[in-house]
Amino acid sequence: MAQFAVIGLGRFGSAASLELMRLGHQVIGIDSNSKFINRLADQLSHAVIADATDELALQELDIAGCDAVLVAIGENLEASILCVLNLKNIGVNQIWVKATSKAHHMILSRLGVSRIIHPEEEMGVKVAQALNYPMVSQYMALGNNQYLVEIDVSPRLEGHRIDELLADGAAFVKVVLVKRRDKLLSPVATDFVLERHDSLILAGSLEILKSLAPKLS
Template sequence: MAQFAVIGLGRFGGSASLELMSLGHQVIGLDSCEKFVARVADKLSYAAIIDATDEDALRELNIGQCDAVLVAIGENLEASILCVLHLKNLGINNIWVKASSKSHHSILSKLGVSRIIHPEEEMGIRVAQALNYPMVNQYMALGHNIYLVEIEIIEKLQGQTLAQLLKDASAFVHGFLVKRRKDVFSPVPADFVLEAHDTLVLAGPLTVLKSLAPRLI
């Protein structure tokens, strides 16, 4: 179990803090808006109304002990940047920040935060991928054009082996795991026989994974 601080409890920060709690972590939720704090206060480990641009107020909360801090302040660019500067002054290194614009991103990159998040853009990309490849439930970019994709095996593919499913793409795409009800099989050998409703996770270049799409529907 880890401990996180989420600064900014609007729609994005509130959702992130509640999801972290559901994953079994401790979460400190902070916001200057009483309404936002009240909405999640009874669901978090600790919640407080605070001005995140006040370094002394942040220091009193001892959030330097957290494994990571997520700065999810909305459109207030100045407040977001000041908050990050204060966190840096407090010796916090693992800082994730929601960016609201390109200029915001540019400033944050110069401040050396751990990760810059663009929720709307990232969700837009996910929605586009889901529309383009409805058979893909989830996907994750691993860098260098390598992706993990999660696919549900449909009825017409039942009885095929992994090798038959991949065919000429088997040199580039690999079976990462198969989830069948409560059982998980990993790694997945070439002769593994697939069943309808199996969840198959594949790893490989995006271009090759795209070429497999027609045979999966």
């Protein structure tokens, strides 16, 4: 179990806070708006009304000991930047920040935060990918144009062997594992026969995965 602080409890910050709680972690929620704090007070480990642009206020909350701090402040660019500077001054090492513009991103890059998040942009990409490849239930970019994708086995694919489906790209795609109900099956032989409701986890380049998409739909 880790401990996180989330600063800014609007829609994005509250969703992140509640998911971290669901995953079994401790979460300190911080916002200057009492309405947001009251809404989440009974659902977080701690919920505190505080001004994140005040370094002393952050020091008093002792969040330097958290495993990471997520700055989810919305459209107030100045408040977000001041908050990051304060976190660095009090010794927070892992700082994740929601960026709202290119200028905001550039400033955060210069400040050397651990990770910059563009939630609307990232969600837009995920939605576009889902529309373009409806057979892909999850995907994750690994860098250098390599992706990890989870493909739900449709009734049409039931009874097919993996090497039949991946014949054109088998040399360039790695079958990581197969999820079958509550089991994770790995390693996976090329002659493995798929069943309905299996999930196939593949790794490979975007180009190869695109070329295989028609066979997997």
